[in-house]
Amino acid sequence: MPTTKYNHFFSIILLNSIYPLSKSLNKFLSNALVFSQYKKGDYIVRSGDFCDRVHIIRKGLVRGYFKYNDKDITTWVSVDNELVTSISGYFKKEPALENIQCLEDTFTESLSFDDMHYALQNFKEMNHLNRILMEYYYLHAEYRAFMARIPTAKDRYEYFLKITNPEIIKRLPNKYLASLLNMRPETLSRLK
Numbered sequence: 001m002p003t004t005k006y007n008h009f010f011s012i013i014l015l016n017s018i019y020p021l022s023k024s025l026n027k028f029l030s031n032a033l034v035f036s037q038y039k040k041g042d043y044i045v046r047s048g049d050f051c052d053r054v055h056i057i058r059k060g061l062v063r064g065y066f067k068y069n070d071k072d073i074t075t076w077v078s079v080d081n082e083l084v085t086s087i088s089g090y091f092k093k094e095p096a097l098e099n100i101q102c103l104e105d106t107f108t109e110s111l112s113f114d115d116m117h118y119a120l121q122n123f124k125e126m127n128h129l130n131r132i133l134m135e136y137y138y139l140h141a142e143y144r145a146f147m148a149r150i151p152t153a154k155d156r157y158e159y160f161l162k163i164t165n166p167e168i169i170k171r172l173p174n175k176y177l178a179s180l181l182n183m184r185p186e187t188l189s190r191l192k
Contacts, residue, residue: 011056011109014081018132025123032115036108044084044100044108051089051096053110057082060106061171065179066098074179076144077103079167083133084108103176153183157191 011033012026021029034053038044038060045051047066057080064076064084075098078084089096090113111119119126143163150156160181161169172180178188 010058014056015129019125019129021125021129022123025119025125028115028119028123029111032119033109033111036110038102038106038108040102040104040106042102042106044102044106045086045089045096047097047099048095049089050093051086051100052093052113054083054085054090054113054116055108055110057084058107058109060102060108061104061168062100062102062106063172063176063180064098064100072179074176076140077168077172077176077180079165079171082165083137103173104171148182153181153187154191156181156183157188 012021012030015021015029016026033056036044036055044055044062057078059080061077061079062084063074063078064086065072065074067073084100086096086098086100088094093113120130140163147156147159147163150159174188174192175185178185181188
C-alpha cells in the first residue's frame with residue numbers, strides 16, 4: 001500500500017468518500033484533527049461540561065444520554081464511521097445537556113469548533129460536506145423523533161430494526177437498547 005503524507009488518514013478517506021475535498025482542505029484537516037482513545041465506560045463529554053469538538057468514530061460504540069429522576073435515558077447511539085458531539089454544547093458553546101459515554105473501547109478523530117468554522121470560511125467544499133452531514137443528521141433525528149412517538153413497544157422495536165445500522169443492533173447491550181426504545185429490558189427480551 002502506498003504511503004500518504006496525511007495524518008489522520010482514516011478521517012481523510014471517510015470525508016472524501018462523502019464529498020471530494022481539495023488537497024489544501026485535506027492538508028488542513030490532516031493537521032487539525034486530533035486522535036483520541038477512550039476505554040469502555042469513559043466519557044467523551046459529561047453533562048454540564050463544554051464540548052468544543054465534533055468526533056468521527058474510527059472504531060467504537062457510544063451513546064448519548066441524560067439523567068431524569070435518577071434514571072439514565074438513552075437518546076441516541078453511534079458506531080464506527082459516524083460523527084458525534086453535544087449538539088447544544090458544540091454549536092451554541094454552552095454546557096452540554098447530555099453525556100456521551102463509550103460503551104466499547106473507542107477511537108476517535110475530532111475537529112474543534114474553531115477549526116470547523118475556519119474550514120467553512122476558507123474551503124468551499126467544506127460547505128458541501130457540512131450540508132451533506134447535516135442532512136444525514138436531520139434524517140436520523142427525524143427517525144428517532146418518529147420512533148419515540150410510536151405507541152407500542154413491539155412497533156417501536158420493529159421500526160428501530162428498519163432504520164438502524166445493523167452494527168448497532170449487534171453490539172448494543174440490551175439495557176441501553178431498552179432505554180433508547182423507552183421500554184423495560186424484560187419487554188425487549190420478549191420482543192427479541
